[in-house]
Amino acid sequence: MKKPLIIIKDVRKEFIVEKKPNVVALNGVNLEIEKNEFVCVVGPSGCGKTTLLNIIAGLETFDSGSVTMHGEDIIGPGPERGVIFQQYALFPWMTVRKNIEYGLKFITKADGSRYTKEEKRALAEHYIKMVNLTGFEDSYPKALSGGMKQRVAIARGYALNSEVLLMDEPFGALDAQTRAQLQEDLLRTWESEKKTIFFITHDVDEAVLLSSRVVIMSARPGQIKEIVPVDLPYPRTQATKMESEFIKIKNYIWDTVYKMYLEIPK
Ligand SMILES: Nc1ncnc2c1ncn2[C@@H]1O[C@H](COP(=O)(O)OP(=O)(O)OP(=O)(O)O)[C@@H](O)[C@H]1O
Ligand SMILES: [Mg+2]
Numbered sequence: 001m002k003k004p005l006i007i008i009k010d011v012r013k014e015f016i017v018e019k020k021p022n023v024v025a026l027n028g029v030n031l032e033i034e035k036n037e038f039v040c041v042v043g044p045s046g047c048g049k050t051t052l053l054n055i056i057a058g059l060e061t062f063d064s065g066s067v068t069m070h071g072e073d074i075i076g077p078g079p080e081r082g083v084i085f086q087q088y089a090l091f092p093w094m095t096v097r098k099n100i101e102y103g104l105k106f107i108t109k110a111d112g113s114r115y116t117k118e119e120k121r122a123l124a125e126h127y128i129k130m131v132n133l134t135g136f137e138d139s140y141p142k143a144l145s146g147g148m149k150q151r152v153a154i155a156r157g158y159a160l161n162s163e164v165l166l167m168d169e170p171f172g173a174l175d176a177q178t179r180a181q182l183q184e185d186l187l188r189t190w191e192s193e194k195k196t197i198f199f200i201t202h203d204v205d206e207a208v209l210l211s212s213r214v215v216i217m218s219a220r221p222g223q224i225k226e227i228v229p230v231d232l233p234y235p236r237t238q239a240t241k242m243e244s245e246f247i248k249i250k251n252y253i254w255d256t257v258y259k260m261y262l263e264i265p266k
Contacts, residue, residue, distance in 0.1 A: 003071065003198055004032035004166070006056060011065035013051055025051040026062070027221035036194045040201055041210035042253065044258045044261050048222025050086060053166050056198060057083045069164070079107045082162030084170045086200075088153040090141045097137040100124040100156045107160060127155035130185055132178070149176045154182065158189065167199045171206065180238055183209060191235050204257065208250045209236060216253060218260050225260065228253055 013026040025048040033039055041049050054060035055067055058077040067074045069081070079084075082205060090099050101120040108114060115123070128137055131151035141149055150173050157165065171179045183206060201207050207214045208230055218225040230249055232240060240246055 002035075003103075005031040005035040005037075005069060006031075006050070006068070006198075007068045008032070008052075008056070009066045009068075011055065011062050013048070013055065013060070013062045026055075027223055029065070029222065029224055031063060031215065031224060031227075033196060033198065036196055036198045037213070038190055038211045039213050039215060040199045040207035041215045041217060042201060042204060042207050042257055043217030043225075044219045044257065044264060045202075047217045047219035049217060050168055051222065052217075053083070053168050053198065053200060056086055056164075057194060059083070063216035072198065079160065080163045082157050082160040082165050084154055084157035084165070084167045086168040086172070088141075088146075088149040090149055090152055090156075092141050095138045095140055096128065096133060096144070096152050097121070097124050098125060099141070099152055100159050103156055103160050123159050124155075126236075127159045128140065130158070131155045137254070147178060150174060151178070151182075161193075164196045167197065169200050172202065174196050179206075184237065186210065187234070187236055203253045204250055205241060208232075208246060208253065209238075214249075214253055216256055216260075219264055226256060231250065 008029055008031040011026055011029040012024070015023040015025055017023065029052060041052070043049055051060060055062050057073065058074045058081065093101065094102060101124045104115045104120045104123065107229060127136060131154055133148065133151055133155070136148065137142065141152070144152070149169065154170055157167070171182055174182065187196065187210060212230055214228045214230060215224055216226045217223065228249065232243065232245055
């Protein structure tokens with residue numbers, strides 16, 4: 001039998017903060033992610049979603065358990081795992097185009113060679129167009145709105161074409177129309193290019209529309225409460241949201257998350 005691409009086994013992560021009680025962000029987290037799977041993660045604020053993503057990215061250490069990809073321990077960040085952060089992290093001194101081209105300096109193509117200047121420019125153009133920022137190529141981040149900055153960060157993440165894409169609420173700050181458009185673009189990209197996506201969102205609609213499994217996390221300490229399969233065929237579009245099976249799954253997840261939210265001491 002084929003092994004899952006990423007295996008997270010019994011992971012525990014505790015944050016030690018001076019003069020404050022320690023926070024157990026994750027406890028006993030087990031998750032297997034298959035190659036080319038689209039997994040979404042939902043759960044109340046503070047339940048450890050970003051912490052889990054950062055651990056898979058190799059950006060955060062953990063106290064016990066193991067996290068492997070292709071059977072090997074993840075010990076640090078790598079180009080095969082691209083991250084699109086919860087808060088856009090752009091270089092303020094670089095234009096939109098340069099922000100997107102920058103990451104391509106550090107990666108190699110499938111044949112081992114580096115991207116040429118022209119190839120980098122062409123890739124940047126392609127993704128700038130996808131996120132609807134044509135005309136802003138030479139703008140600096142300070143001249144862009146929050147949603148536009150986030151779209152640059154998304155374009156930069158896509159341009160890297162990593163085997164695994166780790167996305168932390170990438171569409172959270174966008175207006176509804178841009179969000180719908182980018183959901184469609186992501187679906188089309190995933191359906192055609194097949195990659196493994198780990199996607200955090202607060203939006204249950206979004207989770208069900210995009211993923212083949214929704215991981216529901218619970219808070220204090222962060223644990224996986226349930227994994228709900230989304231057995232809706234791809235290709236999916238915004239119209240999928242009208243289907244009765246979609247609504248059934250969405251309501252089930254919403255109820256589960258809302259019950260957990262009510263249980264959190266306020
Ligand atoms: N660097 C840190 N130092 C101390 N505590 C931290 C740190 N990062 C996260 N935490 C704590 O760990 C818990 C999980 O945080 P995390 O950011 O993973 O939550 P989240 O599920 O992504 O929340 P949100 O939905 O609000 O983004 C929280 O209680 C948070 O306060
Ligand atoms: Mg988070």
